[in-house]
Amino acid sequence: EADIYQTPRYLVIGTGKKITLECSQTMGHDKMYWYQQDPGMELHLIHYSYGVNSTEKGDLSSESTVSRIRTEHFPLTLESARPSHTSQYLCASSDRPPGEETQYFGPGTRLLVL
Amino acid sequence: GENVEQHPSTLSVQEGDSAVIKCTYSDSASNYFPWYKQELGKRPQLIIDIRSNVGEKKDQRIAVTLNKTAKHFSLHITETQPEDSAVYFCAGQNRDDKIIFGKGTRLHILP
Numbered sequence: 191e192a193d194i195y196q197t198p199r200y201l202v203i204g205t206g207k208k209i210t211l212e213c214s215q216t217m218g219h220d221k222m223y224w225y226q227q228d229p230g231m232e233l234h235l236i237h238y239s240y241g242v243n244s245t246e247k248g249d250l251s252s253e254s255t256v257s258r259i260r261t262e263h264f265p266l267t268l269e270s271a272r273p274s275h276t277s278q279y280l281c282a283s284s285d286r287p288p289g290e291e292t293q294y295f296g297p298g299t300r301l302l303v304l
Numbered sequence: 305g306e307n308v309e310q311h312p313s314t315l316s317v318q319e320g321d322s323a324v325i326k327c328t329y330s331d332s333a334s335n336y337f338p339w340y341k342q343e344l345g346k347r348p349q350l351i352i353d354i355r356s357n358v359g360e361k362k363d364q365r366i367a368v369t370l371n372k373t374a375k376h377f378s379l380h381i382t383e384t385q386p387e388d389s390a391v392y393f394c395a396g397q398n399r400d401d402k403i404i405f406g407k408g409t410r411l412h413i414l415p
Contacts, residue, residue: 230342230391232407280347284403290336290355291403295347 310406
């Protein structure tokens with residue numbers, strides 16, 4: 191079934207650890223996004239990609255990095271996790287022409303850094 | 305770039321009454337305005353959208369209106385039901401830029 195998937199769904203990790211949040215979509219979308227969201231609160235764009243080998247930083251300063259080697263995968267990496275990184279991370283992909291995007295969100299990863 | 309303001313941040317309405325959420329945008333080049341609904345513990349999902357060449361769009365109990373001159377658009381939910389309780393996000397987008405979300409409105413439907 192065409193969808194967007196995120197793993198892990200929940201992660202508890204200690205300060206200083208390196209983590210990678212996985213995002214994959216089977217819809218063939220070129221555009222992909224990472225948002226940081228405290229539950230039910232504002233969506234903060236932290237990274238986006240318009241295709242393979244294209245990555246850009248979003249509006250919220252983030253200590254994370256992303257890569258886009260394949261169309262379907264858009265992993266997010268935190269080199270050294272800190273308690274301030276505790277949040278929910280939502281991945282999204284979109285279709286349709288520029289300026290008329292429908293964003294399809296993944297189920298999210300809830301991260302707790304101790 | 306675009307800036308989207310959303311009001312109110314929290315809204316409580318009696319079941320059966322109507323709810324209205326308002327958004328304003330800054331970029332006159334914006335021409336697409338989607339609305340997303342995020343239920344508790346779930347992912348945001350598109351519920352309705354409107355393009356700048358249309359003034360109003362309806363889908364059953366929900367409708368969106370757009371005033372291009374004033375640069376504001378609104379979501380209207382009639383005959384509210386418990387399942388309408390959620391956080392609603394408006395957004396704006398122009399042809400050359402990424403989508404910009406409002407900060408969200410938490411809607412509570414009171415029994």
